[in-house]
Structures are given as C-alpha cells and as structure tokens.
Amino acid sequence: MARVARYDRQAALEKAVVLFWEKGYHASSIKQIEHALDMRPGSIYAAFGSKDGLFSEALNTYAEKGSQHLVGHLADYEFIIPGLQQYLRDIASACVPGCPAPSRACMIVKTLLEVSNVNEPIARQVNALLASIEHGLAEALEQAKAHGELKPEVDCARLARLLQAQIMGLRSFAQRDTSARSVLQLGDDMAGLLDQYRT
Amino acid sequence: MARVARYDRQAALEKAVVLFWEKGYHASSIKQIEHALDMRPGSIYAAFGSKDGLFSEALNTYAEKGSQHLVGHLADYEFIIPGLQQYLRDIASACVPGCPAPSRACMIVKTLLEVSNVNEPIARQVNALLASIEHGLAEALEQAKAHGELKPEVDCARLARLLQAQIMGLRSFAQRDTSARSVLQLGDDMAGLLDQYRT
C-alpha cells in the first residue's frame, strides 16, 4: 500500500452514469468523461481499463440502482399489482419534461438501441440486464398470482414482457418534446391496462 | 445543364437509410457512407451538404415509407380498429429475430434516444415526425369513433399516444435478443389491449 486514490470509485461511476445516460455511448468523449469525473486519462484507464469498461460498469451501476428502486417500491405495498400500477405512474411523474434526470428515457433501452449491431460485448450485457429485469417482473407477477391478485389463466412470463414493453414505451415516449400532461396520462393508461388481468 | 449525375438520389437515400437504421447516427462514418452509397465524399457533400443533411433526408425517407405503409395497410380494412390491431401483429411478425430489416427497432425512436441532448436540429426533426405520426393515429381513431367502432367516452388523442407508446415498446422490445414467440405474443397482447376501447 502507498499513495491512496484521490477519487472514490462508486462516486466516479455515478458521475459516469450521468454523462453516459444523458449523451449516450458514442457522443460521450474521453474529454467529457475526464471533465465529468475530474480524472485524467491515465487514472481513468488505470481504474476502468477502457471507455467500454467504464461504460459497462456505469451501466451496471445504473441497472442496480433501478432494480433496487423497484424492489424498494414494491416493498411499500401489501398488494403487488397496485404497486406495479403505481410504479408506472411514478415513472411517468419522474419522466415529465423538465425533470432533473440526465435523460427521460431509460439508459438501458437507449444503449440497446444505440449499440446493437455495433458493439457486441455491450449489446450482450444490455440483453442480460433486460432479461434479468424481465425475470424479476415475472417473479413479482407469479407472487401476485399466488396471492390471488391475478386471474388464474394469466401467463405471468408473458405479462412480464408486456409490462417491460410498457415501461420501454412509456419512457421512450417521455423522451419526446411533449407536455407533462401527455406523459402523466400515458402512465395512468398503462397502469389501467393491468386491471383486466386482475381478479 | 452538362454532365448528368451518376447516382440516383432516391436510391442513394434508401441505401443511407439501411446504413443509418442499422448502425445509428454516430456509428455510421463517412467512410461507411461512401461505401454504402458507392459515392465519393465530394459527391456526397455536393448532393447532401453534410452528414447531418444526409441523415436528415434519410430519416424523412424512412418516415415517409413507414407512413405510407400504415395508410396503405389501413386502406385494406373496412374497420379501422381491427386494422390497427393487425398492424401491431404485423409489426411483431416483421420484427422477429432474424428478420431481414437493418434493425428491428424503429429508426425514428433509435434516433430520438440517440440524439436528444446531443444534436438539437435532428432532435427537433424527430420530434416533428413523431408528433405527425401521433396526429395521424389520432385522426384514424377519430374516424373509427365516428364509425361507432369505439366507445363514445374514448379520448382519441390520448389513445393515440398510448398506441404510439405501444409501437415504440414493441419494436424496442423486439430489438432484444429474444425469441420469435415472445415478440409475436407481445404483438398479440398489445393488439388485445385495444379491445377494451371498442364498442
């Protein structure tokens, strides 16, 4: 052990998330990363190996935070389906035009659309993350079904994919230059879609 | 008038669509554009002014084709809502993994997520295109409502936004490395969502 690192790894990753989430993978240059992390190229490459390595870790950081947020949110609800419905409405509220987030759209979906056919390792990572999220949603729905919240004939894996596609659509729509009202109504409408699957 | 151009402008634009749709804006270099269009930089810049100019025209070409496709599709149906439901199923069929399209995701949405916060002129163009599509969907729904296909209390502008978000979600989901069955089922499920708005 000798000189201690000036930077905090997790803090640096969170700053990287802000930049990459806002600008995307290609439009974020090393110069901008240097500035955002307040680190010089040598330190960045010593710590993360490459721009791809940093992006990959930043993406995991983002996904982990999002995943924890969903789990924490659902823990507040006695019933899962109303929890998921409110989750959709909360996303809409958080993705209203003028919100402070780096981008209204989901960083994972942004990355999926930007790097498929262009950067295979990152594309594989994005696919794994989305599959994991789909799996988590399916598990929550299975639980809801076990508690009698869902009609017995509901295919939870299938509904999980519909739900994931709703979130993708909602946050992509929210990226448009549109009114807050539109986004909030869309969140409401998507939440309402789940009603027909309930008991 | 003197020497005639070797290239066909519309054909060149369609080749540009294939490249940009597949790789996105940033990952498509001038070198790749030269190769895809079989044109040298001088000709490209004489014809389209800049990479942004070419991209802009390619995006319009893509949007125009998509718009014509929807209009043509709906013309085949006596009733609009079943036409829209089949439209969703057709998108799913066309966006199945292994399909020949340059990308399963929509080029307009890919561009929206890639260039917002990065390239304002293109972002404005994308927003205008999406607003126009939303408007077209709303008009179709209004027509359906006038023909008694929809419940009288349905807010067509609002439903149009839900529908657009479905398409965004469906095609973004389809960009995932998933099974054909998942995508087809998702298309079915989204088509089914419209049932509760019908008379």
Add this chain to the structure above:
DNA sequence: GCTGTTGTTGAGTGACCGCTCAAATATACC
C-alpha cells in the same frame, strides 16, 4: 470539334478520437 457547365474524384485538411507512458507526486512502512 469546341466551349461552358456540371459532376466526380481522392488526396489531403485540421480536429478530435481513444489511449499510453515516463515522469512527478503522495502516502505507508521502516
């Protein structure tokens, strides 16, 4: 055939890309 005009060509522009590394610097241990 000549001339004027337009289109094509591709080497070359400066700028920026991701990235490297030798030197300087800061700390832990003795």
Add this chain to the structure above:
DNA sequence: GGTATATTTGAGCGGTCACTCAACAACAGC
C-alpha cells in the same frame, strides 16, 4: 528521514473523424 509502492499527471501517440478542393471527366448547346 528514507525507501518502496501506488497513484496522478498531461504531453503526445497513431488513427479516424467530418469535410474540402483543385484537377479531371462527361455531357449539352453551338
């Protein structure tokens, strides 16, 4: 304080970026 080790620094690497332009080529009108 001296030494070993870990970290930071930033000038600079080769390469690619979007783009330009002078020279050349092809066609219309005469």
